Amino acid sequence: MTKLIYLDYAATTPVLPEVSDEIVRCLSFDGDFGNPASQSHHYGLDAEKLVERSRQYVAELIGADSKEMIWTSGATESNNLALKGITAQHQHQNKHIITSLIEHKAILDTCAELEEQGFEITYLQPEPYTGLIRPEQVQQAIQANTILISLMLVNNEIGTLTDIQAIGELAQQHNIILHVDAAQAAGKVEIDVDALHVDLMSLSAHKVYGPKGIGALYVRRSIQRQIKTQIHGGGHERGLRSGTLATHQIVGMGEAFHRAAQHIQREQVRLRQLRHYLWTSLQELGSVVLNGHPQQNVANYLNVSFKGENADLIIENIKKIAAVSSSSACNSKNPAPSHVLIALGRSTELAQQAIRFSFGAYTAIEDLQYLVKQLKQQLQKSNFVEFASS
Structure with missing residues (x-):
C-alpha cells in the first residue's frame, strides 16, 4: 500500500x-x-x-x-x-x-x-x-x-x-x-x-x-x-x-x-509559502471556496470547500493521495457536516464537500506539487477539465 x-x-x-x-x-x-x-x-x-x-x-x-x-x-x-x-x-x-x-x-x-x-x-x-x-x-x-x-x-x-x-x-x-x-x-x-x-x-x-x-x-x-x-x-x-x-x-x-519556542516565526514563513502554493493550485482545478479568514489566520491550516461537478472527484482523489480531514479529529467518525462550517454559513452540501489540509514540520513543497500533479492527471483522465500543457 x-x-x-x-x-x-x-x-x-x-x-x-x-x-x-x-x-x-x-x-x-x-x-x-x-x-x-x-x-x-x-x-x-x-x-x-x-x-x-x-x-x-x-x-x-x-x-x-x-x-x-x-x-x-x-x-x-x-x-x-x-x-x-x-x-x-x-x-x-x-x-x-x-x-x-x-x-x-x-x-x-x-x-x-x-x-x-x-x-x-x-x-x-x-x-x-x-x-x-x-x-x-x-x-x-x-x-x-x-x-x-x-x-x-x-x-x-x-x-x-x-x-x-x-x-x-x-x-x-x-x-x-x-x-x-x-x-x-x-x-x-x-x-x-x-x-x-x-x-x-x-x-x-x-x-x-x-x-x-x-x-x-x-x-x-x-x-x-x-x-x-x-x-x-x-x-x-x-x-x-x-x-x-x-x-x-x-x-x-x-x-x-x-x-x-525556537522557530515559531521561521516556520510560519515557510508554511505560509506552502499554503499559498496549494491554495493557488486548487483554484486552478475548479470551483473552490476558502473556509476561514484570508489574512487573520495561522499558516498551518487550509480549509476549502469544492463546488460543481468536479467536487466529488477531486475530494475522492485527494483522499487517495493524502491524509486529510473533513472536520476536526474528534468528529471524524460522525457523518454529520462540520458544526464549524455550518456556523460559518456554509450550506450542508459545501460543509460536506470540505477538506482541511494542515501542514507541519515534515511537509515539503514536493509533497504538495505531487498532490496537485496527480489531481490534474485524474481530472484529465475523466475529461472533466482541460488543462493547458505545461
Whole structure:
C-alpha cells in the first residue's frame, strides 16, 4: 500500500526524535523512572527535577510563571477543569457564560452540561465564511452576571485567529474570567498570557510534536483559589488535579514546547509559502471556496470547500493521495457536516464537500506539487477539465 502524504497535523503531530529520546529515558531502570511525589530518595527527586524543568519550558512558551501551570491529560481535560472548576463556585449566584458556536467540542459539550445545571450560555455567531469572533460581539454579550468568557485563540478547523488581546481587555474591565483554548495556537503564534489578559489557558502536547495523553492548564495565580478541584486523591498540582504524574509524558511535552519556542516565526514563513502554493493550485482545478479568514489566520491550516461537478472527484482523489480531514479529529467518525462550517454559513452540501489540509514540520513543497500533479492527471483522465500543457 502506498503511504499517504501526511497533511493532517491539526489532528496530531508525530513526536520528534529528540523528544522521543527524552521520553524513553524516563521509562527504564537506567533512566529517571521514579515517582516525582517520592521525596525520600533520589529516584523521586530526580524525576521531580525533570517535571519542574518541563513545567518551566511550557510556561515560557506562553509567558507564564511555572507555578501557574497545572498538568492534565490533555486539552480536553484542561477545558473541563477550567469551565467546571470556575462554574462550580457559582452554583447559586452569577450564572452567565460567553463562548462561540465554533469552539472545540470539549468546550461545547461542557457548556451543554452546564446549561443542564442552570447556567445561561451565550453562543456567539462567527462572521460568515471567515469565522472571526469580534470583540464588539463579546462586549454586546456581556451581562451583569457574566462570570466567564471562553474562546479559542486559533480555530482547530479553519485556522482563523481570534483577537484575544482586545477581548481580554474587555474581560479585565468587567472583572470577568477569560479562558482560552490554545491547543492549536501553541508553537504557531507568539503567546503572552499577561499581554493577552488571559486567566486560564488550555494546552496540549500532541499538537506540538509531543506525546498524546498529556496537556496543561495555565491558571493565573490570583484565581487559583476560585477553581474547584474536579479530580481528587492526594492534592497534587497545587491541589487542583490529583494523580501520579507521568514523568515521561511531561518531559516529552516540556521538550516539545522548548523546541517549538525556537522557530515559531521561521516556520510560519515557510508554511505560509506552502499554503499559498496549494491554495493557488486548487483554484486552478475548479470551483473552490476558502473556509476561514484570508489574512487573520495561522499558516498551518487550509480549509476549502469544492463546488460543481468536479467536487466529488477531486475530494475522492485527494483522499487517495493524502491524509486529510473533513472536520476536526474528534468528529471524524460522525457523518454529520462540520458544526464549524455550518456556523460559518456554509450550506450542508459545501460543509460536506470540505477538506482541511494542515501542514507541519515534515511537509515539503514536493509533497504538495505531487498532490496537485496527480489531481490534474485524474481530472484529465475523466475529461472533466482541460488543462493547458505545461
